[in-house]
Amino acid sequence: MGPLIDEVDAAVIRVLHSDGRAPWPKVADELGCSPSTARRRFEAMHGAGMLRLIGRTDVARLGLGVPAMVQFTGPRAGDTEFLETLRARGDVRFLGGVVGSVGSVAEFVVPDAAALQKRIGRLSAEFDVSAEVFVVMHTYTSGQDWLPEAVERRVDVRSRELPRAQLTQAERTVLELLIRNGRTPLPELASAIGKSENTARRIMDSLRERELLDFRVLIEPEVLGFNAEFWVWLEVEPAHLGHVGEALARNEGTKYLAATAGRNNLVGQIVLPDHPDMYGYVTGVLGRIEGVRRVEILIQTSTYKRVWNMVVDGRYSEQSGPMEFLE
Structure with a gap:
């Protein structure tokens, strides 16, 4: 059985896998389509449970377990x-x-x-x-x-693992939201920590610079x-x-x-x-x-x-874990 998506969908996935929070105009430029088309294609696949855009992290370094x-x-x-x-x-x-x-x-x-x-x-x-x-x-x-x-x-x-990272409560909150949804909007991140959008962005950027966070597209192999x-x-x-x-x-x-x-x-x-x-x-x-x-x-x-996302009949549904270990 071949891929379950077309070339445009596959291109959207490739761009977001390498730059998960890319603005839709940037995604569209790389695809040669309109921003609305790029966004619509992603939201359709997400809504059907075919993919998730997640925050990738290192559970050992974070003390998750x-x-x-x-x-x-x-x-x-x-x-x-x-x-x-x-x-x-x-x-x-x-x-x-x-x-x-x-x-x-x-x-x-x-x-x-x-x-x-x-x-x-x-x-x-x-x-x-x-x-x-x-x-x-x-x-x-x-x-x-x-x-x-x-x-x-x-x-x-590497022969040695990176040192354990200590997170502030604000960093933990931002990380929790981004693990579940890598494209969580800045206003939502800011509201969750009770800070400004600039502060939320700095926290997110700091997590990425310390190799504690990156963004990836999660997709079942059979879809491709x-x-x-x-x-x-x-x-x-x-x-x-x-x-x-x-x-x-x-x-x-x-x-x-x-x-x-x-x-x-x-x-x-x-x-x-x-x-x-x-x-x-x-x-x-x-x-x-x-x-x-x-x-x-x-x-x-x-x-x-x-990756903590429940799979039902080959499609992603709700997520269970991992952030209870951070409590």
């Missing part, structure tokens, strides 16, 4: 009731149903590993599922940055004609983890990639045009990288949540 990927197994790991319960949780950032050795995959963001253990334990007891946890040590590339041919992929190969989405769980020799991570993060098929603690030390989400393309990826990409000891593949069959 520790990210961890979790595999759920058991007879109920793919049940609708279990998945809908997970989807509604504010500490779940991503959730998908998969086929393979497990029934579902979730990304949690929790205060610490001890809190995760307790929460997973309660879920396992309530739904009779088993869980294997992979705490994220380093993110090479985020799914929030994925959009083919839109912008150069952000790949983080990518119909094969799958997870790779790799066991990589420690001496090769850095170069394997960088190589895979720069591959055009990689949507998300992180180094993790656990049985597998590299976890990635891959997006390709069609399922037969998976064979070429496994043999031509994974098979040619030195240091990969073992590969596990889980094919994603459904998406329930993406």
